[in-house]
Amino acid sequence: MSTNKTARLHRMVMEKHVCPYGTKSKWLLERHGYTVDDRWLTTREQTDAFKREHDVATTPQTFIDGERIGGYTELRAFLGKPLPDKDSTSYKPVIAVFAIAAGLALAVSHFAFGNAVTIRAAEWFVAFSMAILAMLKLQDVEQFSTMFLGYDLLARRFVPYAYAYPFLEAGAGILMAAHALNWLSIPVALFIGTIGAASVFYAVYIQKRDIKCACVGGSSNVPLGFVSLTENLFMIGMALWMIFRP
Template identity: 55%
Template sequence: MNKKATVYRMVTPDHLCPWGIKAKDLLKRNGYDVEDHHLESQQANEAYKKKHGYDETPQIFIEDKNIGGYDALREHLGKGPDPKTGETYQPVLAVFAVAFLMALSTNWMEQGLLSVIRTLELFIAFSMCILGVLKLQDLLSFATGFVQYDLIAQRYVPYAYVYAIVEAGAGILMIAGIAAWIVAPAALLVSTVGAISVFKAVYIEKRDLKCSCVGGGSNVPLGFISLTENLMMMAMAVWMMAKEV
């Protein structure tokens, strides 16, 4: 006989409570038959909470015992709290993983085989493009984080916008292999300053900062990953210039 659970959650034409959906899904994946009760207006939701003395919905019951909200359900099932805050490298790892797979597939399409050098070129260029787009989607937020550690941006804030444009633009032109003597020096300049800035802030001053490499407002800690981004840009710039000699 399956275990029984009941969920009271807000479901209106204008709002579907995401925690209610996640609670229902979690219960089903853990073998519960779910009796799903909809609170079909804001007024009904507030009335339900007031009547029973709850401060939130959804409210979950297992075998008629009140468990509480979604976080309480996760704890009850031994899942731990739903990760919402705290430092994470997931955004950067996602960028690098997707960029690497794009590089492999593009290299295969171009040559019908996998060249280590070409794959690395494309990987760095695609990474720069993706990271540039993440910064460009909210330049104000990116600049707010960037000025906390970049040596040039601290003295001239508009440089933060220049950095994002140079990173994305250099990546695009590097993929095509054009304008090397314009693109490479610009990328080398901004990445060198970036590397020095990160090294100074993290390893000399020991400051605990968030990285703006994936745009503003991220929980990626400033450190090795940020330094790696700049070192990759430096290496690609030097390589482009060396190929042109």
């Protein structure tokens, strides 16, 4: 990559505030082979004057070959790495949950039995996934309940269930991880998993609705569909396994 490319970057670097987008812009430019003329805006007055001069609302601002590229978002687009649309759907959050749960399950199994791949690791994977997903929902129960009411069949008829769901999922997951109070955790997991699976199947495959899932919290952009159904089938499968396992 050529090393004679230059860019001028104006960003806020103050005693009590260093703009994170400015720092990321500088790193991104350098990563793409630009020599950065890094110009600091060190006071609020200097920043406001810069905005007025260039008729912009925000900083940082990047200039390349005398042309203003724009802020961090515009710079990423210019460099061929546009940020995803904030309203676009993505499975990344749920993939991250399942990956971390799998890693934890394998690690604990290796510690407990000297072997990462065991039946107990599979049980822990499901239990840890339930607990992590519940934790994400519990970050904002109000927002979660609003999204959940958009498709859950029971919550639509009994609103308190939407608020109780993440607590039920967390409790069942934690108890199942410990194999404690099976008389409580198994029916809870079986109940919420069955209702959840039926709700997702009805909304996605019968009504053909294109909506977002509340499975990783109320602010997620995970589409309601196969992955959402899988979460509930995991709970059902775990409950049935614990009932009928040898």
